[in-house]
Amino acid sequence: MSATLIFDCDGVLADTERDGHRVAFNATFEHFGVPLHWSEADYATKLQIAGGKERMASELTPEFVAANNLPTDRDEQAAMIAAWHQDKTARYTRLVADGALPPRPGITRIITAAQDAGWPLAVASTSAEASVRAILTQAVGQRRAEAFDAILAGDVVPAKKPAPDIYLLALERLGADPSRTLVIEDSRNGLLAATGAGLRCVLTVNGYTRTEPNDEAVLVVTSLGDPGGEPALVLANRGAARPDTVIGLTDLLSCLE
Structure with a gap:
């Protein structure tokens, strides 16, 4: 049977979450000059949101967007998130290839x-x-x-x-x-x-x-x-x-x- x-x-x-995805997200934020760094506690909250792009997008409050001169147009924001996520995925797959996970x-x-x-x-x-x-x-x-x-x-x-x-x-x-x-x-x-x-x-x-x-x-x-x-x-x-x-x-x- x-x-x-x-x-x-x-x-x-x-x-993979704590020492893989979280690390890759934070490295991407630093690479793009975005003032975000998710602690283990922060990331526990983010895990309630399904999908990496969706987790990143959850940070785009009107206040955060204005304070960091980020685009306000929805299409431009979607393109930005896609670029961030592509970078994050590349960093994550390198971690996997290095045997970290x-x-x-x-x-x-x-x-x-x-x-x-x-x-x-x-x-x-x-x-x-x-x-x-x-x-x-x-x-x-x-x-x-x-x-x-x-x-x-x-x-x-x-x-x-x-x-x-x-x-x-x-x-x-x-x-x-x-x-x-x-x-x-x-x-x-x-x-x-x-x-x-x-x-x-x-x-x-x-x-x-x-x-x-x-x-x-x-x-x-x-x-x-x-x-x-x-x-x-x-x-x-x-x-x-x-x-x-x-x-x-x-x-x-x-x-x-």
Whole structure:
């Protein structure tokens, strides 16, 4: 028996937010001479906004625009944000290439096992596609990354998480049965997007998301775990899985029962 697995990227494939995206955003602000620097606490708030361009745009209050002589025209602002985001993405992918953002425990193991078992796999993320492909390649290598059945990223749908659109699109692209599809997410926004699409969801939480409400998740763990490495600690279990310290394919299948 098999299942379709759909992974979020940031916080799931790798712990990318604090020491990856945040660092790249701040470097971009400095490069463009914009007086912004997001602390870890600032960024925790920004994570409630889905999408990098949208996070940047949230700073463009009338007061901030006037104080920094930024364009007031909406089209000009959109072009400016696009340029900032392109620069940020390039900086982020360099961080990934330099090995600064290793895969989270269990990710390489689970993807390898699922592909070897013939399970359909996809990524559904609000991050730029270049960022997603960089993280995925870092985690499993180019051959396995290219073997994914779908990579949906960035602006592929107009309404981003917590809207369910990206997961509905993933189901359509994959031709997947929702009852045999499991999402692996790390945040409440992602959880709501997955369950809004009628899908069951496993949460692998991190420092930014551990205290978020997770009542809709079938299983909540600190990570997928690795033998001889970081163990998976079960925080909530509302399904048939009975995992130990390592989450395996059998555990994921049990989440669909």
